[in-house]
Amino acid sequence: MAGRAVKPDNGRMTSTGGLSPATRQRLENELEQIREQRSALAARLGDDPLGDSADQAELLGRAEHASRLDQRIAEITDLLHGGPIPDSDSALPSGTQVTLKFADGSVEEMVVVGIAEEAGDDLSALTADSPLGKAIAGHKKGDKFTYRTPAGEASAEIVELKPPA
Known part of the structure; x- marks a missing residue:
């Protein structure tokens, strides 16, 4: 299947x-x-x-x-069955690995998944349709961006961005 x-x-x-x-x-x-x-x-x-x-x-x-x-x-x-096709061609494909540096200096490695359980134990999960996933879409390594969280606006920088193989 x-x-x-x-x-x-x-x-x-x-x-x-x-x-x-x-x-x-x-x-x-x-x-x-x-x-x-x-x-x-x-x-x-x-x-x-x-x-x-x-x-x-x-x-x-x-x-x-x-x-x-x-x-x-x-x-x-x-x-x-693969889910609905994203409305935008700029959506992050599942399997993309991203390393982000947040405004507080912390660095986190994440993987884009269809559902959060797919990340495994090594990386944090990130869904393409989350506020952070949408904010990363269309950006590249070195780009800084802001996004909305329940606590307000946050910012991060893309340290590494690897599309799925």
Whole structure:
């Protein structure tokens, strides 16, 4: 299954590679469990209680839970099949290694991943769609940039930037 190319609805090719075998297996197991939960819940969604407002609230809660399950099914399916194609060609490809020097002088090595669990123990994970990942995109070694964090604006310099082999 890994490395197989698929054609999403928009007709452009994406790759299913990039996930470790352990992560791929975990995602496939989670997807199977969620689909089972969704199937069991679907049978109860058609129940139209004629009872009081508590019964109506329970039905609404089941519908909201089904919606969350559907969203997670879509997320996992995207991860297993290469995910949606980024809107921008400047997005960092998965597997890119970057070394950053932050304003406080600390230096950190990171790897761009589809999901945080893919980084392994040696490097910190960085997703391309995170504020830091978006800020690095389009820059090169030696560039300084700023990005937003929950604590406010931060800055860093790219010490090293290695695209995947």
